[in-house]
Each structure stands twice: as structure tokens, then as C-alpha cells.
Amino acid sequence: MDFSVNLGLLKLKTPLMLASGTWGLGENLDKFFSLKEIRENIGALVTKGISINPRKGNPPPRLFETPCGLINFIGVENPGIKEFKKSFLPKIKKFGIPVIVNLYGEKIEEFLELAKDLKKEKVAGLELNISCPNVEKGGIYFSYDPKIVSELVRKVRKVWERFLAVKLSPVGPVYEIAEICEKSGADAIVVANTYPALAVISLKPFKILQGGLSGPAIKPLTLRLVYEISKKIKIPVIGCGGIISGKDALEYLLSGAKAFQIGTTNLIDPRSAIKIMRELKEFKNGLCDKSDTC
Amino acid sequence: MYQGKVVFNIKEADNIYLLGIEAPKKILKSFKPGQFLKIKIDKRFDPLIPRPFSIHAIDENILYILYQVVGKGTKALSEIKKGEIIEFLGPLGKPFPKIKNYIICAGGIGIAGFGFLLQKSVNKKDFYPPEKIFYGAKTKNELVRLPFLKKFGIPIKLSTDDGSKGYKGLITDMVEKELKKNPQIILACGPQPMLKKIAELGEKYKVKTYLVMETFLACGIGFCMGCVIPSKKGNYLHLCIDGPTFLAEEIDLGFLS
Ligand SMILES: Cc1cc2nc3c(=O)[nH]c(=O)nc-3n(C[C@H](O)[C@H](O)[C@H](O)COP(=O)(O)OP(=O)(O)OC[C@H]3O[C@@H](n4cnc5c(N)ncnc54)[C@H](O)[C@@H]3O)c2cc1C
Numbered sequence: 001m002d003f004s005v006n007l008g009l010l011k012l013k014t015p016l017m018l019a020s021g022t023w024g025l026g027e028n029l030d031k032f033f034s035l036k037e038i039r040e041n042i043g044a045l046v047t048k049g050i051s052i053n054p055r056k057g058n059p060p061p062r063l064f065e066t067p068c069g070l071i072n073f074i075g076v077e078n079p080g081i082k083e084f085k086k087s088f089l090p091k092i093k094k095f096g097i098p099v100i101v102n103l104y105g106e107k108i109e110e111f112l113e114l115a116k117d118l119k120k121e122k123v124a125g126l127e128l129n130i131s132c133p134n135v136e137k138g139g140i141y142f143s144y145d146p147k148i149v150s151e152l153v154r155k156v157r158k159v160w161e162r163f164l165a166v167k168l169s170p171v172g173p174v175y176e177i178a179e180i181c182e183k184s185g186a187d188a189i190v191v192a193n194t195y196p197a198l199a200v201i202s203l204k205p206f207k208i209l210q211g212g213l214s215g216p217a218i219k220p221l222t223l224r225l226v227y228e229i230s231k232k233i234k235i236p237v238i239g240c241g242g243i244i245s246g247k248d249a250l251e252y253l254l255s256g257a258k259a260f261q262i263g264t265t266n267l268i269d270p271r272s273a274i275k276i277m278r279e280l281k282e283f284k285n286g287l288c289d290k291s292d293t294c
Numbered sequence: 295m296y297q298g299k300v301v302f303n304i305k306e307a308d309n310i311y312l313l314g315i316e317a318p319k320k321i322l323k324s325f326k327p328g329q330f331l332k333i334k335i336d337k338r339f340d341p342l343i344p345r346p347f348s349i350h351a352i353d354e355n356i357l358y359i360l361y362q363v364v365g366k367g368t369k370a371l372s373e374i375k376k377g378e379i380i381e382f383l384g385p386l387g388k389p390f391p392k393i394k395n396y397i398i399c400a401g402g403i404g405i406a407g408f409g410f411l412l413q414k415s416v417n418k419k420d421f422y423p424p425e426k427i428f429y430g431a432k433t434k435n436e437l438v439r440l441p442f443l444k445k446f447g448i449p450i451k452l453s454t455d456d457g458s459k460g461y462k463g464l465i466t467d468m469v470e471k472e473l474k475k476n477p478q479i480i481l482a483c484g485p486q487p488m489l490k491k492i493a494e495l496g497e498k499y500k501v502k503t504y505l506v507m508e509t510f511l512a513c514g515i516g517f518c519m520g521c522v523i524p525s526k527k528g529n530y531l532h533l534c535i536d537g538p539t540f541l542a543e544e545i546d547l548g549f550l551s
């Protein structure tokens with residue numbers, strides 16, 4: 001069965017992508033899959049968010065489980081672009097699947113510097129994480145400010161000719177941002193990142209954890225966003241939120257997504273990608289028997 | 295993830311259970327004392343994340359997990375019946391350090407992982423047996439698996455908070471008495487206040503001290519960066535990669551409650 005997808009400048013062998021931050025920097029893919037399995041099942045690998053300088057991340061606790069969900073407060077711990085290029089990229093390139101680097105910046109300039117720095121490297125594309133605080137605007141998230149997102153995408157587009165995706169936050173002026181990304185030259189949008197959430201980790205003393213909610217709990221919310229956004233824009237929408245089975249993935253594809261990313265499920269079982277692709281194939285087969293929708 | 299068949303899941307004391315999982319010997323052979331595994335507890339995604347447990351013992355093709363019910367995951371685990379299939383991932387984390395002339399200090403369910411160390415140190419090849427085991431719990435009933443632990447012929451000192459068995463008081467009092475007489479390396483696993491006290495004793499008696507730490511884990515394999523332990527150098531260590539056993543002098547225990 002041919003599962004290949006065309007995302008404009010990027011062709012994927014399958015619609016499944018590994019979401020940012022849920023496979024580290026991807027250097028251990030071959031510990032859990034054979035090369036054949038990687039190439040046959042994983043359309044693309046999206047790296048953990050990469051920043052200019054190394055980031056040590058947030059103090060513990062960084063995780064809290066909620067019913068069918070997970071709140072994370074990692075703080076984009078990563079070794080920085082220099083170390084990423086030196087110690088990680090050579091390894092992940094060898095797997096033979098497209099590598100998409102997720103960029104984390106707190107100023108437009110930082111995103112530009114990162115994009116320029118990757119121009120000479122063999123990476124298939126960039127994914128801009130706009131759920132970052134913009135320090136030049138008093139720390140307000142990029143994703144709340146359509147004007148800034150427009151400027152960001154236009155500027156990165158000027159220096160980056162390969163595949164360029166923007167990863168939306170599910171909150172804020174989401175529909176407006178999606179349209180702006182399209183107008184500003186993005187090749188695709190990823191819908192979406194985690195939902196701002198809060199957990200009370202202790203009643204007495206009262207202690208909370210604020211972070212991003214992911215996992216099956218968010219699937220209906222993100223699915224709605226994918227459905228609505230894919231009607232509004234022409235560039236491909238990549239669905240991401242709570243996929244844990246082949247059926248979930250199919251729901252995203254039927255709701256308008258061209259491809260999908262899996263995140264939290266990798267933390268439950270590192271071989272989720274294989275299971276989801278197998279189920280997706282079985283589902284597709286089943287549906288084809290009943291209707292002409294696939 | 296591997297699959298295993300539950301061969302027993304029996305109550306050892308109030309809230310403490312011993313779980314036996316039948317799994318291929320080939321897989322179990324790769325497990326070393328001090329390492330852990332993640333068990334997928336519910337297929338309906340609540341609890342969503344598999345829970346980590348130490349390896350309590352391995353007999354042929356049976357893996358033993360000794361666990362305490364503290365929340366919804368362990369409660370659901372205690373309801374799993376003989377014959378059911380469960381999925382697990384492991385071995386995860388680093389083994390215990392290969393040390394000689396040391397004592398073990400275990401508080402409550404912290405005893406779980408030391409059973410496998412005793413098993414694997416019988417032949418004194420890769421791991422060495424401790425000189426003594428200090429094992430404390432709230433009350434007599436919660437001192438579990440004593441017949442199994444005693445089999446190895448290592449002196450065991452017991453304490454309970456209520457004095458229902460052994461010394462009445464904290465196990466760390468007994469450890470301090472021992473260190474006064476005979477300072478030696480400590481390997482400890484237990485509740486946070488016990489670990490803090492042990493770290494203090496290690497410093498006071500100038501002995502190398504290893505602590506088996508706990509955090510909430512997600513992936514258990516270095517993907518999510520969720521399991522950090524602050525180090526004295528100001529950076530973060532990752533429990534599932536660098537631990538779960540850490541040198542006390544390397545970690546900043548200030549984050550513990
Ligand atoms: C390496 C390792 C080995 C272990 N080995 C064993 C073992 O052999 N036997 C054993 O019994 N246990 C062991 N544990 C502990 C065991 O994993 C936990 O008790 C178990 O995961 C609890 O799951 P639960 O769903 O029952 O409880 P949960 O419902 O997850 O919570 C238990 C308690 O922790 C609190 N909590 C949860 N997350 C957070 C957070 N982020 N911040 C603050 N508080 C939080 C909850 O409020 C609750 O009081 C081990 C842990 C680790 C890390």
C-alpha cells in the first residue's frame with residue numbers, strides 16, 4: 001500500500017512523523033527499530049527544540065500525569081545548535097529519513113540565526129515553534145501576536161529555501177495565525193503544540209505545576225482545530241495531538257490533515273510508530289472495502 | 295515492550311504486593327541489580343504512563359516485583375489477576391555500583407530492589423554482598439519478605455517506628471551507631487527524609503554514600519527530559535539515564551520535600 005504524502009517541498013514515505021521533544025534528538029532511533037522499520041514506517045523525525053545556546057531546562061518536577069494526559073514543564077532542555085550539529089546530526093542523518101529541526105527562539109533574530117546556521121546541513125526542513133516567549137515584546141508568546149508571526153515567517157522564508165513548517169499553539173488567535181503563516185510563505189502548519197495547563201501537585205502546602213498538556217485528553221480539541229483550519233487554508237495541515245492508535249491517526253487524516261505527528265505515545269512505548277502504522281494500514285484496508293473514501 | 299504473563303500477584307502486607315511475571319529467560323538475563331522496568335498498567339490510557347518498578351528478584355523465567363499501593367496506578371496493578379498479560383519495558387537505568395564493604399539501608403518499600411542484588415552477589419562475581427542490611431518500616435507487618443532476605447545469611451538489623459519489631463525508632467539511628475563503630479560505604483533506598491538523613495550521615499562519617507532516587511518518569515529512556523535531579527554543579531542529571539542510583543555528594547538534595 002502506498003502511503004507516501006506530498007507536502008510540497010517535502011515528500012514523505014508515510015504520513016507519520018515523530019513529534020518534537022518525544023524522541024530526544026533522535027539519536028537512539030536505531031536502538032528501538034531496525035533501519036528497515038525506520039524507513040518503512042517513519043515519514044520524518046522532528047527533533048527536540050533547538051536553541052542557539054544550550055538550555056538546561058526547568059527545575060523539577062517537570063511532569064505530572066492527569067486523566068489520559070500528561071503535563072510537561074521541560075523548558076526546552078537541549079545542547080544548543082553547535083553541539084547538535086557536531087554530535088547528533090551526523091548520527092540521525094544516517095537513518096535515511098527526512099530530519100526536520102524544531103527551532104526554539106526568543107527573538108526573531110534567534111530563529112534567523114538558527115535557520116542560517118542549518119543551511120549547509122543536510123536537513124529536510126525546519127519547524128518553527130511559536131509557543132515561545134518573545135523577550136522583545138515583554139515575554140508575550142509569539143503565537144498571540146499575528147503581526148510578529150508574519151514577520152517571523154517572512155524573514156525565515158527569505159533565508160530558508162527548503163521545507164518550512166510553523167507549529168501553532170492551540171490557544172490564542174489560532175485561525176488568524178494559520179492564515180498568516182500561509183500568506184507569509186510557510187509550506188505547512190503543524191496543529192498543534194500542547195495546551196497551557198495547571199496541576200495542583202500538593203494541597204497543603206498548596207503547590208502547582210504549570211506546563212503543556214498532551215496525550216489522548218487533548219485529541220478532540222486538536223482534531224476540531226485541524227478540521228476547521230484545513231478548510232481555511234490551502235497549505236498542508238499536519239495534525240498533532242493525542243494520537244495513540246491507528247484509528248486516531250485516521251481520524252486526523254479524514255478531518256483534513258495531510259500528515260500527522262505522534263508525541264506522548266512515544267513516551268509510553270518507543271515502538272508506537274510501528275503499531276500505529278500497522279493499525280492505520282489495517283483500518284485503511286477495512287474502510288476501503290466499505291466505501292470509496294480512501 | 296515485552297509481554298509477560300502474571301503468575302501471581304499476592305498481598306504481602308497491607309498495601310504491599312508481590313507480583314510474579316513469567317517472561318522469556320533471554321530477556322530476563324539482561325537485567326542487572328539496580329535497574330528497573332516500566333509496566334503498562336491500563337490499556338484504556340488512565341493511568342497513561344507506565345509506572346517504574348525495581349527488579350526485586352528473578353528466578354528462572356519469573357520476574358518478581360515488590361510494590362506498594364500509593365495511587366491509582368499501583369491500585370490498578372494490585373487488581374491484575376493471575377493469567378493476565380502485561381506489557382513492560384526494560385531493563386532501564388544503570389545497575390548498582392560494584393562496591394565492596396558496604397551496608398544497605400532500606401526504608402519501607404525501598405527494600406524492593408535489594409533482593410535482586412543479594413541474589414546476584416552470591417557468587418561475588420559482578421556484585422558483592424553487603425556486610426549488613428538495615429531495614430526499617432512503620433510497623434512489623436510492613437517488614438516484608440524477611441524469610442527470603444534472611445536466606446542469604448547476611449546480618450539484618452530491623453527497626454519499626456512503633457517498636458512492634460526490632461529497634462523502636464528510625465533505621466537511620468541504627469545506621470549511625472554502625473558508622474560510629476565502623477565507617478563504611480552506604481547504599482540506601484527509601485523515603486525522602488531517610489535519604490536526606492543518610493546523606494548527612496555519609497558526610498559526617500566521611501563515607502561514600504549512594505542513594506537510589508525516585509521521580510515521576512515518563513519515557514524512562516532519555517527521550518523526554520522529564521526526570522531531572524539537580525546536581526551540586528548546578529546542572530541536571532536524568533534519573534533514567536544517569537540513575538536511579540546516585541552518589542550523594544553529586545546531587546543537590548534541596549529539592550526534596
Ligand atoms: C526507578 C524507580 C524504581 C521504583 N521501584 C519501585 C518498587 O520496586 N516498588 C514500589 O512499590 N515502587 C517503586 N517505585 C515507585 C513507583 O514507581 C510509584 O510508587 C508509582 O509510580 C506510583 O504510581 P501510582 O499511579 O500508584 O501513584 P500516583 O497516582 O502516580 O502518585 C503517587 C503519589 O505521588 C504524587 N505525585 C505524582 N506525580 C507527582 C509529581 N510530579 N510531583 C509531585 N507529586 C507527584 C501523587 O500526588 C501521589 O501522592 C519506583 C520508582 C522509580 C522511579
Ligand SMILES: Cc1cc2nc3c(=O)[nH]c(=O)nc-3n(C[C@H](O)[C@H](O)[C@H](O)COP(=O)(O)O)c2cc1C
Nearest residue numbers: 019020021049129193214215241242262263264518
Ligand atoms: C515531554 C515533551 C516535550 C516536548 N518538547 C517539545 C519541543 O521541544 N518543541 C515543540 O515544538 N513541542 C514539544 N512538545 C510538544 C509535542 O511535540 C506535541 O506537539 C504535543 O505533545 C502534542 O502531541 P501528543 O498529544 O501526541 O503528545 C513536547 C511534548 C512533550 C510531551
Ligand code: FES
Nearest residue numbers: 514516519521534
Ligand atoms: S523519563 Fe524521559 S528522559 Fe528520563
